[in-house]
Amino acid sequence: xxxxxxxxxxxSIQEGENATMNCSYKTxxxxxxxxxxxxGRGLVHLILIRSNEREKHSGRLRVTLDTSKKSSSLLITASxxxxxxxxxxxxxxxxxxxxxxxxxxxxxxxxx
Amino acid sequence: EPEVTxxxxxxxxxxxxxxxxxxxxxxxxxxxxxxxxxxxxxxxxLVSFYNNEISEKSEIFDDQFSVERPDGSxxxxxxxxxxxxxxxxxFCASSPTGRYQPQHFGDGTRLSIL
Numbered sequence: 289x290x291x292x293x294x295x296x297x298x299x300s301i302q303e304g305e306n307a308t309m310n311c312s313y314k315t316x317x318x319x320x321x322x323x324x325x326x327x328g329r330g331l332v333h334l335i336l337i338r339s340n341e342r343e344k345h346s347g348r349l350r351v352t353l354d355t356s357k358k359s360s361s362l363l364i365t366a367s368x369x370x371x372x373x374x375x376x377x378x379x380x381x382x383x384x385x386x387x388x389x390x391x392x393x394x395x396x397x398x399x400x
Numbered sequence: 401e402p403e404v405t406x407x408x409x410x411x412x413x414x415x416x417x418x419x420x421x422x423x424x425x426x427x428x429x430x431x432x433x434x435x436x437x438x439x440x441x442x443x444x445x446l447v448s449f450y451n452n453e454i455s456e457k458s459e460i461f462d463d464q465f466s467v468e469r470p471d472g473s474x475x476x477x478x479x480x481x482x483x484x485x486x487x488x489x490x491f492c493a494s495s496p497t498g499r500y501q502p503q504h505f506g507d508g509t510r511l512s513i514l
Contacts, residue, residue, distance in 0.1 A: 318499055318500070319499070319500055321502060321503075323505075328507075329507050329508075330404075330491055330505035330506050330507040330508055331443070331491065331493075331505040332505070333502035333503065333504065333505075336500065336501075336502055338500060376443065378443075380499065382456055384455050384456055384498075385447075385448035385450075385454075385455040385456020385457075385498075386431060386433070386448055386455075386456070386495065386498045386499060386501075386503070387445045387448060387456050387458070388433075388435075388443075388445060388503065389445065390435075390442050390443040390444070391442065392442050393442075
């Protein structure tokens with residue numbers, strides 16, 4: 289079955305550094321989305337990239353998508369302590385119901 | 401900014417009992433979803449709902465589960481005859497339309513089955 293898998297599973301960086309998280313999946317997709325989750329909270333949508341797009345930016349976030357390699361990356365530039373959270377990629381390959389398949393996530397810790 | 405709200409935040413239920421988890425999606429959204437996250441595991445899709453009917457469901461969403469939109473604002477997940485393995489965080493989400501739209505998640509209901 290289709291799965292999103294992130295790597296690394298955990299990442300620890302200093303404030304001001306860039307953080308890169310990668311996601312791989314197995315089947316053709318309609319779009320890929322990145323979400324953030326703070327401990328004990330719900331998922332917050334960060335960015336959506338369609339299958340015919342290769343790169344998208346939103347503020348300090350940059351997402352790339354390589355459908356030939358079935359992979360995506362999320363880059364957070366100039367990280368802040370407040371960016372500490374878990375980050376998940378989710379793929380939509382559904383025909384009708386917009387089902388998202390989530391990866392296991394990357395736990396990012398940004399040290400002040 | 402509009403939010404998806406879920407109640408209760410924590411539900412403790414005896415095994416075998418029925419439980420109803422409640423959600424108020426964002427008011428102008430048309431698609432509604434339930435996901436669950438067992439502790440330490442991935443977020444898993446359960447069901448999507450549009451135009452008062454299920455549009456997609458996963459293998460997890462068996463006869464034990466049902467969803468309903470009883471009025472213009474609430475969206476509920478009912479679990480009949482709960483099992484220990486139903487213990488998880490249950491997230492409700494909504495989106496304005498379907499494809500190519502972000503899904504907006506609530507903070508979840510932690511369901512503990514004893």
